Amino acid sequence: MNTKVSVVGAKGRMGETTVEAINKDSELSLHCAIDQGDGLDQLSGSDVLVDFTTPEAVMQTLEFAIKNNIHAVVGTTGWTDEKLNKIKELLKTSKSSIRIVSNFSIGAILMMRFAEEAAKYYESAEIVEIHHPSKKDAPSGTSQSTAKIIAEARAKHKMPAQPDATSTEIAGARGANVSDIKIHALRVEGAIAHQETIFGSKGELLTIRHDSFDRESFMPGVILAVKNVAKTPGLTLGINDLIN
Numbered sequence: 465m466n467t468k469v470s471v472v473g474a475k476g477r478m479g480e481t482t483v484e485a486i487n488k489d490s491e492l493s494l495h496c497a498i499d500q501g502d503g504l505d506q507l508s509g510s511d512v513l514v515d516f517t518t519p520e521a522v523m524q525t526l527e528f529a530i531k532n533n534i535h536a537v538v539g540t541t542g543w544t545d546e547k548l549n550k551i552k553e554l555l556k557t558s559k560s561s562i563r564i565v566s567n568f569s570i571g572a573i574l575m576m577r578f579a580e581e582a583a584k585y586y587e588s589a590e591i592v593e594i595h596h597p598s599k600k601d602a603p604s605g606t607s608q609s610t611a612k613i614i615a616e617a618r619a620k621h622k623m624p625a626q627p628d629a630t631s632t633e634i635a636g637a638r639g640a641n642v643s644d645i646k647i648h649a650l651r652v653e654g655a656i657a658h659q660e661t662i663f664g665s666k667g668e669l670l671t672i673r674h675d676s677f678d679r680e681s682f683m684p685g686v687i688l689a690v691k692n693v694a695k696t697p698g699l700t701l702g703i704n705d706l707i708n
């Protein structure tokens with residue numbers, strides 16, 4: 465029997481592409497596609513819901529999913545540790561499984577794996593992320609995940625603090641600090657989703673760059689997450705475990 469999937473944020477850029485991807489997949493059927501102003505009760509009866517909305521709206525979707533034991537795959541970004549802890553708490557009394565994925569594209573996942581590998585060899589590591597100007601959150605979820613991965617690798621290898629002589633700056637010039645890794649967020653018309661992870665040591669730079677040119681690039685990851693979400697109870701982050 466087909467898995468019944470609903471999409472929340474279905475009129476948005478990612479939501480619309482997700483509806484098309486579900487309709488093309490013979491193992492999935494679209495239960496409902498809702499957007500702002502539609503009642504969440506339409507989601508009842510879904511096996512899995514996919515949320516591509518806003519950092520504010522996604523909490524309501526997930527509270528509904530958890531209360532009604534519906535599994536959820538979340539692409540919406542803008543997560544904080546506080547919000548994640550709230551979801552973990554709510555999940556204690558539910559049969560729902562939730563998977564929150566900051567980036568569904570294979571290239572972005574490989575970029576994070578390569579960054580983890582490179583981190584231990586370089587004194588400096590900084591991230592530049594470039595997105596379209598309609599993006600609401602900054603820095604991007606992918607850049608924050610990458611920063612945390614690099615920071616963990618640096619800590620594991622007992623690396624000292626990064627060299628940086630800055631003593632005065634115009635606020636923001638050195639970027640956002642995530643786990644002691646600087647992230648610089650650009651919002652540029654024409655861009656979709658791009659990231660450069662830059663490593664440096666004396667005499668050399670290594671740049672790992674990923675570009676998403678089309679939202680289609682996220683769909684294999686979205687479908688993979690939908691088909692596997694029920695297999696991992698509780699809250700799971702990313703799809704690294706599904707891609708091997």
Ligand SMILES: NC(=O)c1ccc[n+]([C@@H]2O[C@H](COP(=O)([O-])OP(=O)(O)OC[C@H]3O[C@@H](n4cnc5c(N)ncnc54)[C@H](O)[C@@H]3O)[C@@H](O)[C@H]2O)c1
Binds near residue numbers: 473568
């Ligand atoms: N994880 C990934 O791989 C990935 C990739 C691209 C974008 N994103 C993220 O996905 C989210 C959506 O991105 P987008 O480019 O599609 O944005 P978008 O603005 O095009 O679409 C968001 C949609 O959500 C709807 N919405 C807002 N509040 C709602 C509510 N309360 N109930 C139902 N629908 C509501 C809006 O009307 C809109 O149609 C963002 O957080 C973005 O950062 C994630």
